[in-house]
Amino acid sequence: MILRLDYIFFGYRVIKIEESELPRALTYLLGARMQARTSEGGEIVIPERSLSKYRKALRGINYSVSECLGVLGFLKRNRNRYGLALGILALLVYYILTIGRVWDVRVSGNEEITTAQIKSALADSGLSEGARWGSFSRSEVEMSVLKNYPELSWINVNRRGVVAYVDVREMSGNDVPDKAPGFSNVVSAVDCVIEEITVVSGVAKVSAGETVKKGQILISGVLPAELGGGFTRASGIVKGRVSESAYVKVGREEEILVSAEKELSGLSVTIFGKTVNILKKYGNLDMECDIIETTDKYVAYGGRVLPFSLNRSYIRKKVTERVVYTDEQLVKIAHSRLASMRLSVISDGELISVRTDGGFDGDGYFAKSDMFVVKDVCEEKIIQIG
Protein backbone atom coordinates (compact mmCIF):
# COMPACT_ATOMS: atom_id res chain seq x y z
CA MET A 1 0.00 0.00 0.00
CA ILE A 2 1.42 3.36 -0.97
CA LEU A 3 1.23 5.89 1.86
CA ARG A 4 1.02 9.62 1.55
CA LEU A 5 4.19 11.52 2.46
CA ASP A 6 2.42 13.58 5.11
CA TYR A 7 1.22 10.34 6.76
CA ILE A 8 4.80 9.06 6.88
CA PHE A 9 6.28 12.24 8.34
CA PHE A 10 3.46 13.41 10.60
CA GLY A 11 2.38 9.96 11.74
CA TYR A 12 -0.50 7.64 10.98
CA ARG A 13 -2.47 4.86 12.61
CA VAL A 14 -3.90 1.64 11.27
CA ILE A 15 -7.43 0.76 12.38
CA LYS A 16 -8.42 -2.88 12.25
CA ILE A 17 -12.12 -3.57 11.97
CA GLU A 18 -13.86 -6.90 11.72
CA GLU A 19 -14.80 -7.80 8.17
CA SER A 20 -18.50 -7.89 8.95
CA GLU A 21 -18.44 -4.35 10.41
CA LEU A 22 -16.20 -2.80 7.78
CA PRO A 23 -18.98 -1.59 5.41
CA ARG A 24 -20.80 0.09 8.32
CA ALA A 25 -17.59 1.76 9.50
CA LEU A 26 -16.86 3.05 6.00
CA THR A 27 -20.41 4.38 5.70
CA TYR A 28 -20.00 6.28 9.00
CA LEU A 29 -16.77 7.80 7.74
CA LEU A 30 -18.37 8.68 4.42
CA GLY A 31 -21.25 10.40 6.19
CA ALA A 32 -18.84 12.32 8.46
CA ARG A 33 -16.80 13.44 5.42
CA MET A 34 -13.66 11.92 6.85
CA GLN A 35 -10.92 10.77 4.58
CA ALA A 36 -9.91 7.14 4.84
CA ARG A 37 -8.16 4.59 2.74
CA THR A 38 -8.35 0.87 3.11
CA SER A 39 -5.51 -1.49 2.51
CA GLU A 40 -5.93 -4.71 0.62
CA GLY A 41 -6.25 -6.45 3.98
CA GLY A 42 -9.26 -4.34 4.96
CA GLU A 43 -7.40 -2.11 7.43
CA ILE A 44 -8.07 1.62 7.44
CA VAL A 45 -5.17 4.06 7.49
CA ILE A 46 -5.86 7.43 9.12
CA PRO A 47 -3.64 10.43 9.91
CA GLU A 48 -2.46 10.72 13.51
CA ARG A 49 -3.57 14.33 13.85
CA SER A 50 -7.25 13.39 13.38
CA LEU A 51 -7.35 10.33 15.64
CA SER A 52 -9.88 11.76 18.07
CA LYS A 53 -12.29 12.71 15.24
CA TYR A 54 -12.11 9.17 13.87
CA ARG A 55 -12.79 7.70 17.28
CA LYS A 56 -15.90 9.86 17.48
CA ALA A 57 -17.05 8.92 13.98
CA LEU A 58 -16.60 5.20 14.64
CA ARG A 59 -18.56 5.06 17.89
CA GLY A 60 -20.48 1.83 18.11
CA ILE A 61 -18.00 -0.09 15.94
CA ASN A 62 -15.57 -2.64 17.36
CA TYR A 63 -12.10 -1.78 16.23
CA SER A 64 -8.50 -1.75 17.37
CA VAL A 65 -6.01 1.03 16.75
CA SER A 66 -2.31 0.50 16.24
CA GLU A 67 0.34 2.63 17.90
CA CYS A 68 1.47 5.75 16.08
CA LEU A 69 3.52 4.81 13.05
CA GLY A 70 5.77 6.78 10.72
CA VAL A 71 8.52 9.21 11.70
CA LEU A 72 6.39 10.88 14.38
CA GLY A 73 5.63 7.50 15.90
CA PHE A 74 9.30 6.60 15.97
CA LEU A 75 10.13 9.85 17.74
CA LYS A 76 7.31 9.38 20.27
CA ARG A 77 8.41 5.85 21.12
CA ASN A 78 11.99 6.92 21.59
CA ARG A 79 11.44 10.35 23.14
CA ASN A 80 13.19 9.31 26.36
CA ARG A 81 16.16 7.83 24.57
CA TYR A 82 18.27 10.95 24.56
CA GLY A 83 21.33 9.03 23.54
CA LEU A 84 19.60 7.88 20.38
CA ALA A 85 18.49 11.42 19.50
CA LEU A 86 21.93 12.81 20.21
CA GLY A 87 23.49 10.05 18.18
CA ILE A 88 21.24 10.76 15.18
CA LEU A 89 21.93 14.48 15.47
CA ALA A 90 25.67 13.93 15.74
CA LEU A 91 25.56 11.62 12.71
CA LEU A 92 23.65 14.23 10.69
CA VAL A 93 26.12 16.97 11.63
CA TYR A 94 29.08 14.72 10.86
CA TYR A 95 27.57 13.73 7.53
CA ILE A 96 26.90 17.32 6.51
CA LEU A 97 30.36 18.51 7.52
CA THR A 98 32.36 15.67 6.01
CA ILE A 99 30.54 14.41 2.94
CA GLY A 100 31.48 17.46 0.95
CA ARG A 101 35.18 17.25 1.75
CA VAL A 102 38.11 15.35 0.36
CA TRP A 103 39.09 12.62 2.82
CA ASP A 104 41.99 11.11 0.94
CA VAL A 105 44.08 11.72 -2.17
CA ARG A 106 45.47 8.59 -3.81
CA VAL A 107 48.12 8.93 -6.50
CA SER A 108 49.05 6.18 -8.93
CA GLY A 109 51.12 5.83 -12.10
CA ASN A 110 54.15 7.79 -10.89
CA GLU A 111 57.65 6.31 -10.99
CA GLU A 112 60.35 9.00 -10.94
CA ILE A 113 58.29 11.78 -9.39
CA THR A 114 57.38 11.02 -5.79
CA THR A 115 53.81 10.86 -4.49
CA ALA A 116 54.66 13.62 -2.00
CA GLN A 117 55.72 15.94 -4.83
CA ILE A 118 52.52 15.32 -6.76
CA LYS A 119 50.38 15.79 -3.65
CA SER A 120 52.22 19.02 -2.92
CA ALA A 121 51.50 20.27 -6.46
CA LEU A 122 47.84 19.25 -6.09
CA ALA A 123 47.64 21.06 -2.76
CA ASP A 124 49.00 24.23 -4.38
CA SER A 125 46.11 24.02 -6.87
CA GLY A 126 43.51 23.52 -4.13
CA LEU A 127 43.13 19.74 -3.99
CA SER A 128 44.27 18.37 -0.64
CA GLU A 129 42.85 16.33 2.22
CA GLY A 130 40.16 18.36 3.97
CA ALA A 131 39.41 20.63 1.01
CA ARG A 132 35.79 21.10 -0.10
CA TRP A 133 34.98 19.44 -3.41
CA GLY A 134 33.30 22.60 -4.63
CA SER A 135 36.25 24.85 -3.84
CA PHE A 136 38.34 23.73 -6.83
CA SER A 137 37.84 22.70 -10.42
CA ARG A 138 39.29 19.32 -11.33
CA SER A 139 40.21 20.37 -14.84
CA GLU A 140 42.01 23.47 -13.56
CA VAL A 141 43.92 21.37 -11.04
CA GLU A 142 45.02 19.01 -13.83
CA MET A 143 46.17 21.87 -16.05
CA SER A 144 48.01 23.56 -13.21
CA VAL A 145 49.93 20.40 -12.24
CA LEU A 146 50.86 19.67 -15.87
CA LYS A 147 52.15 23.21 -16.24
CA ASN A 148 54.33 22.96 -13.13
CA TYR A 149 55.60 19.47 -13.90
CA PRO A 150 56.75 19.16 -17.52
CA GLU A 151 57.96 15.65 -16.60
CA LEU A 152 54.31 14.59 -16.55
CA SER A 153 52.64 13.87 -19.87
CA TRP A 154 49.12 13.21 -18.54
CA ILE A 155 47.11 13.55 -15.35
CA ASN A 156 43.52 12.73 -14.44
CA VAL A 157 41.64 13.49 -11.23
CA ASN A 158 38.62 11.35 -10.45
CA ARG A 159 36.25 11.59 -7.56
CA ARG A 160 34.84 8.41 -6.03
CA GLY A 161 32.82 9.21 -2.92
CA VAL A 162 35.11 11.19 -0.64
CA VAL A 163 38.39 9.99 -2.18
CA ALA A 164 40.24 11.73 -5.01
CA TYR A 165 42.01 9.26 -7.30
CA VAL A 166 44.83 10.92 -9.23
CA ASP A 167 46.31 9.03 -12.15
CA VAL A 168 49.49 10.30 -13.79
CA ARG A 169 51.74 9.32 -16.65
CA GLU A 170 55.33 10.47 -16.85
CA MET A 171 57.22 11.41 -19.99
CA SER A 172 58.95 8.30 -21.31
CA GLY A 173 62.41 8.24 -22.89
CA ASN A 174 60.73 8.02 -26.29
CA ASP A 175 59.12 11.39 -25.82
CA VAL A 176 62.18 13.20 -27.20
CA PRO A 177 61.39 16.40 -29.03
CA ASP A 178 62.08 16.29 -32.74
CA LYS A 179 65.31 17.87 -33.97
CA ALA A 180 64.97 21.41 -35.12
CA PRO A 181 65.06 21.72 -38.89
CA GLY A 182 68.16 23.27 -40.46
CA PHE A 183 71.82 22.56 -41.09
CA SER A 184 74.44 21.87 -38.47
CA ASN A 185 78.05 21.13 -37.67
CA VAL A 186 79.31 18.56 -35.19
CA VAL A 187 81.56 20.27 -32.67
CA SER A 188 83.58 19.04 -29.72
CA ALA A 189 81.84 19.16 -26.34
CA VAL A 190 85.14 19.12 -24.37
CA ASP A 191 88.89 19.54 -24.79
CA CYS A 192 90.19 16.13 -25.86
CA VAL A 193 92.45 14.11 -28.14
CA ILE A 194 90.56 12.48 -31.01
CA GLU A 195 90.73 8.68 -30.81
CA GLU A 196 88.46 7.80 -33.73
CA ILE A 197 86.10 9.60 -36.09
CA THR A 198 83.35 8.12 -38.23
CA VAL A 199 81.45 10.46 -40.58
CA VAL A 200 77.83 9.69 -41.47
CA SER A 201 77.11 12.98 -43.26
CA GLY A 202 79.24 16.10 -43.70
CA VAL A 203 83.00 16.54 -44.03
CA ALA A 204 85.54 15.53 -41.32
CA LYS A 205 87.69 18.40 -40.17
CA VAL A 206 89.92 16.54 -37.73
CA SER A 207 91.63 13.18 -37.70
CA ALA A 208 92.63 10.63 -35.05
CA GLY A 209 95.44 11.81 -32.78
CA GLU A 210 94.61 15.53 -33.10
CA THR A 211 94.11 17.65 -30.00
CA VAL A 212 90.91 19.68 -30.18
CA LYS A 213 89.40 22.39 -28.06
CA LYS A 214 85.86 22.64 -26.82
CA GLY A 215 83.62 24.03 -29.58
CA GLN A 216 86.01 23.15 -32.41
CA ILE A 217 84.30 21.79 -35.53
CA LEU A 218 84.83 18.05 -35.88
CA ILE A 219 82.45 17.34 -38.80
CA SER A 220 81.36 20.25 -40.98
CA GLY A 221 77.92 20.66 -42.47
CA VAL A 222 79.25 22.92 -45.25
CA LEU A 223 79.85 20.78 -48.33
CA PRO A 224 82.76 21.67 -50.63
CA ALA A 225 82.24 22.37 -54.34
CA GLU A 226 83.58 18.94 -55.33
CA LEU A 227 80.79 17.33 -53.31
CA GLY A 228 78.10 19.53 -54.84
CA GLY A 229 78.33 22.48 -52.42
CA GLY A 230 75.57 23.63 -50.15
CA PHE A 231 74.80 22.66 -46.59
CA THR A 232 73.81 19.52 -44.77
CA ARG A 233 73.11 18.31 -41.28
CA ALA A 234 76.47 16.90 -40.17
CA SER A 235 76.42 13.68 -38.17
CA GLY A 236 78.79 10.98 -37.11
CA ILE A 237 80.53 9.31 -34.20
CA VAL A 238 83.60 10.97 -32.75
CA LYS A 239 85.36 9.47 -29.76
CA GLY A 240 87.95 11.44 -27.85
CA ARG A 241 90.32 10.78 -24.96
CA VAL A 242 89.25 13.07 -22.17
CA SER A 243 90.98 13.88 -18.92
CA GLU A 244 88.56 13.60 -16.00
CA SER A 245 89.03 13.91 -12.29
CA ALA A 246 87.09 13.18 -9.16
CA TYR A 247 87.69 14.71 -5.77
CA VAL A 248 86.24 13.97 -2.35
CA LYS A 249 86.81 15.61 1.01
CA VAL A 250 85.50 14.10 4.23
CA GLY A 251 85.56 16.22 7.38
CA ARG A 252 86.58 14.85 10.75
CA GLU A 253 83.15 15.84 12.10
CA GLU A 254 80.08 15.46 9.97
CA GLU A 255 76.34 15.66 10.21
CA ILE A 256 74.76 12.59 8.73
CA LEU A 257 71.23 11.39 8.29
CA VAL A 258 70.42 8.46 10.50
CA SER A 259 67.26 6.38 10.26
CA ALA A 260 65.07 6.47 13.34
CA GLU A 261 62.74 3.69 14.49
CA LYS A 262 59.99 2.93 12.06
CA GLU A 263 56.49 4.04 13.01
CA LEU A 264 53.15 2.88 11.72
CA SER A 265 51.60 5.43 9.36
CA GLY A 266 48.76 3.51 7.78
CA LEU A 267 46.70 0.39 8.18
CA SER A 268 44.17 -1.00 5.73
CA VAL A 269 42.42 -4.24 4.92
CA THR A 270 41.80 -5.60 1.44
CA ILE A 271 38.76 -7.87 1.20
CA PHE A 272 37.83 -9.39 -2.15
CA GLY A 273 39.87 -6.76 -3.91
CA LYS A 274 38.34 -3.78 -2.10
CA THR A 275 40.64 -1.85 0.20
CA VAL A 276 39.25 -0.30 3.36
CA ASN A 277 41.34 2.23 5.28
CA ILE A 278 41.43 1.64 9.01
CA LEU A 279 44.11 4.09 10.01
CA LYS A 280 46.00 6.71 8.12
CA LYS A 281 48.11 9.61 9.28
CA TYR A 282 47.23 12.35 6.85
CA GLY A 283 49.56 14.95 5.48
CA ASN A 284 52.24 15.04 2.84
CA LEU A 285 55.33 13.01 3.57
CA ASP A 286 57.69 15.78 2.59
CA MET A 287 60.20 15.00 5.33
CA GLU A 288 63.25 12.84 4.67
CA CYS A 289 62.09 9.33 5.37
CA ASP A 290 61.92 5.78 4.13
CA ILE A 291 58.52 4.33 3.38
CA ILE A 292 58.02 0.66 4.08
CA GLU A 293 54.88 -1.12 2.99
CA THR A 294 54.05 -4.67 3.98
CA THR A 295 51.17 -6.87 2.97
CA ASP A 296 50.24 -9.90 5.05
CA LYS A 297 48.29 -12.56 3.21
CA TYR A 298 46.78 -15.58 4.91
CA VAL A 299 46.74 -19.14 3.76
CA ALA A 300 44.17 -21.64 4.89
CA TYR A 301 44.84 -25.27 5.59
CA GLY A 302 45.49 -26.89 2.27
CA GLY A 303 47.43 -23.99 0.82
CA ARG A 304 44.46 -21.91 -0.30
CA VAL A 305 45.10 -18.14 -0.15
CA LEU A 306 42.26 -16.39 1.68
CA PRO A 307 40.63 -13.39 -0.09
CA PHE A 308 41.74 -10.80 2.45
CA SER A 309 45.04 -9.26 3.40
CA LEU A 310 46.33 -6.78 5.92
CA ASN A 311 48.34 -3.86 4.56
CA ARG A 312 50.61 -1.85 6.78
CA SER A 313 52.75 1.13 5.87
CA TYR A 314 55.51 2.53 8.02
CA ILE A 315 57.70 5.55 7.82
CA ARG A 316 61.23 5.62 9.06
CA LYS A 317 62.21 9.20 9.64
CA LYS A 318 65.74 10.32 9.07
CA VAL A 319 67.34 12.52 11.68
CA THR A 320 70.64 14.36 11.51
CA GLU A 321 73.33 13.25 13.87
CA ARG A 322 76.82 14.62 14.44
CA VAL A 323 79.55 12.01 14.20
CA VAL A 324 83.32 12.15 14.67
CA TYR A 325 85.34 9.76 12.50
CA THR A 326 88.53 7.96 13.30
CA ASP A 327 91.39 8.01 10.75
CA GLU A 328 90.47 4.57 9.50
CA GLN A 329 86.86 5.54 9.06
CA LEU A 330 87.86 8.72 7.22
CA VAL A 331 89.95 6.83 4.66
CA LYS A 332 87.28 4.18 4.17
CA ILE A 333 84.45 6.67 3.69
CA ALA A 334 86.45 8.95 1.41
CA HIS A 335 87.53 6.15 -0.91
CA SER A 336 84.04 4.68 -0.98
CA ARG A 337 82.59 8.02 -2.05
CA LEU A 338 85.39 8.50 -4.56
CA ALA A 339 84.63 5.10 -6.11
CA SER A 340 80.98 6.12 -6.59
CA MET A 341 82.07 9.38 -8.22
CA ARG A 342 84.44 7.56 -10.54
CA LEU A 343 81.67 5.26 -11.65
CA SER A 344 79.44 8.18 -12.54
CA VAL A 345 82.28 9.83 -14.54
CA ILE A 346 83.14 6.74 -16.54
CA SER A 347 79.55 5.52 -16.95
CA ASP A 348 79.32 6.90 -20.50
CA GLY A 349 82.84 6.00 -21.63
CA GLU A 350 85.71 3.57 -21.46
CA LEU A 351 88.29 3.95 -18.69
CA ILE A 352 91.85 3.95 -20.03
CA SER A 353 93.83 4.76 -16.92
CA VAL A 354 93.27 6.03 -13.40
CA ARG A 355 95.53 7.36 -10.73
CA THR A 356 94.19 7.74 -7.18
CA ASP A 357 95.76 9.76 -4.43
CA GLY A 358 94.78 10.81 -0.91
CA GLY A 359 95.97 12.41 2.27
CA PHE A 360 95.07 13.93 5.60
CA ASP A 361 94.79 17.64 5.90
CA GLY A 362 93.99 19.78 8.93
CA ASP A 363 90.33 18.90 9.37
CA GLY A 364 89.81 15.66 7.52
CA TYR A 365 90.88 13.48 4.64
CA PHE A 366 90.81 14.07 0.90
CA ALA A 367 90.98 11.61 -1.97
CA LYS A 368 91.23 12.28 -5.67
CA SER A 369 91.39 10.30 -8.90
CA ASP A 370 92.75 11.48 -12.24
CA MET A 371 91.38 9.46 -15.13
CA PHE A 372 91.64 9.21 -18.87
CA VAL A 373 88.36 8.16 -20.45
CA VAL A 374 87.46 7.58 -24.08
CA LYS A 375 83.93 8.72 -24.81
CA ASP A 376 81.66 10.33 -27.36
CA VAL A 377 82.50 14.04 -27.60
CA CYS A 378 80.00 15.11 -30.31
CA GLU A 379 77.72 18.07 -29.97
CA GLU A 380 75.43 19.50 -32.65
CA LYS A 381 75.65 23.19 -33.49
CA ILE A 382 73.18 24.77 -35.92
CA ILE A 383 74.65 26.71 -38.85
CA GLN A 384 73.24 30.23 -38.94
CA ILE A 385 72.72 31.25 -42.55
CA GLY A 386 72.18 34.86 -43.55
Add this chain to the structure above:
Amino acid sequence: MINTKKQREEKSGSRAPASDFSLEAWGTGKRQSVLLEGVVGIKNFAKNEIELKGKKCDFFIKGAEMSIIIYENRAIEIKGRIYSFELVGGEDRK
Protein backbone atom coordinates in the same frame (compact mmCIF):
# COMPACT_ATOMS: atom_id res chain seq x y z
CA MET B 1 -11.78 1.87 -20.99
CA ILE B 2 -10.03 5.18 -20.68
CA ASN B 3 -6.32 4.64 -20.34
CA THR B 4 -4.63 7.86 -19.30
CA LYS B 5 -5.38 10.63 -16.87
CA LYS B 6 -5.25 13.14 -19.71
CA GLN B 7 -7.88 11.24 -21.58
CA ARG B 8 -9.98 11.08 -18.47
CA GLU B 9 -9.96 14.86 -18.13
CA GLU B 10 -10.92 15.31 -21.76
CA LYS B 11 -13.81 12.91 -21.33
CA SER B 12 -15.26 14.61 -18.26
CA GLY B 13 -18.07 16.02 -20.41
CA SER B 14 -19.64 12.58 -20.52
CA ARG B 15 -20.72 12.64 -16.89
CA ALA B 16 -24.21 11.81 -15.84
CA PRO B 17 -26.33 14.51 -14.14
CA ALA B 18 -24.71 15.50 -10.83
CA SER B 19 -27.90 14.91 -8.81
CA ASP B 20 -27.60 11.13 -9.21
CA PHE B 21 -23.99 10.07 -9.52
CA SER B 22 -20.91 10.58 -11.61
CA LEU B 23 -18.31 8.09 -12.60
CA GLU B 24 -14.85 8.29 -14.05
CA ALA B 25 -12.61 5.38 -14.76
CA TRP B 26 -9.01 5.03 -15.87
CA GLY B 27 -6.08 2.71 -15.64
CA THR B 28 -4.12 0.06 -17.48
CA GLY B 29 -4.71 -3.59 -18.07
CA LYS B 30 -3.28 -4.52 -14.68
CA ARG B 31 -4.66 -1.88 -12.39
CA GLN B 32 -7.70 0.35 -12.72
CA SER B 33 -9.34 3.11 -10.73
CA VAL B 34 -12.97 4.13 -10.57
CA LEU B 35 -14.02 7.43 -9.05
CA LEU B 36 -17.63 7.72 -7.97
CA GLU B 37 -19.56 10.68 -6.67
CA GLY B 38 -23.07 10.41 -5.31
CA VAL B 39 -22.47 7.40 -3.08
CA VAL B 40 -24.23 7.52 0.26
CA GLY B 41 -23.12 4.24 1.82
CA ILE B 42 -21.14 1.05 1.55
CA LYS B 43 -23.29 -2.06 1.72
CA ASN B 44 -20.61 -4.67 1.27
CA PHE B 45 -16.83 -4.59 1.11
CA ALA B 46 -14.81 -7.67 0.35
CA LYS B 47 -11.60 -8.20 -1.56
CA ASN B 48 -13.39 -9.33 -4.73
CA GLU B 49 -16.77 -7.62 -4.43
CA ILE B 50 -17.88 -4.17 -3.43
CA GLU B 51 -21.46 -3.00 -3.18
CA LEU B 52 -22.15 0.72 -2.92
CA LYS B 53 -25.42 2.46 -2.29
CA GLY B 54 -26.27 5.57 -4.29
CA LYS B 55 -29.19 7.97 -4.02
CA LYS B 56 -31.26 6.14 -6.60
CA CYS B 57 -29.30 3.04 -7.49
CA ASP B 58 -26.74 0.52 -6.27
CA PHE B 59 -23.33 -0.20 -7.70
CA PHE B 60 -21.83 -3.67 -7.88
CA ILE B 61 -18.14 -3.87 -8.57
CA LYS B 62 -16.36 -7.16 -9.00
CA GLY B 63 -12.65 -7.54 -9.15
CA ALA B 64 -9.56 -8.52 -7.16
CA GLU B 65 -7.24 -6.89 -4.62
CA MET B 66 -9.51 -3.87 -4.40
CA SER B 67 -9.20 -1.03 -1.93
CA ILE B 68 -11.36 2.03 -1.23
CA ILE B 69 -10.37 5.65 -0.70
CA ILE B 70 -12.98 7.95 0.79
CA TYR B 71 -12.50 11.67 0.15
CA GLU B 72 -13.75 14.52 2.24
CA ASN B 73 -16.17 15.55 -0.51
CA ARG B 74 -17.77 12.09 -0.23
CA ALA B 75 -16.25 10.88 -3.49
CA ILE B 76 -15.12 7.27 -3.45
CA GLU B 77 -12.26 5.88 -5.44
CA ILE B 78 -11.88 2.16 -5.93
CA LYS B 79 -8.48 0.88 -6.95
CA GLY B 80 -7.47 -2.59 -8.00
CA ARG B 81 -8.20 -5.10 -10.71
CA ILE B 82 -11.77 -4.36 -11.72
CA TYR B 83 -13.50 -7.05 -13.73
CA SER B 84 -17.02 -5.69 -13.94
CA PHE B 85 -19.14 -2.76 -12.91
CA GLU B 86 -22.89 -3.01 -12.67
CA LEU B 87 -25.50 -0.47 -11.88
CA VAL B 88 -28.76 -1.70 -10.42
CA GLY B 89 -31.90 0.10 -9.45
CA GLY B 90 -33.13 3.48 -10.51
CA GLU B 91 -36.23 3.70 -8.28
CA ASP B 92 -36.71 6.77 -6.17
CA ARG B 93 -35.41 6.30 -2.67
CA LYS B 94 -36.37 8.16 0.36
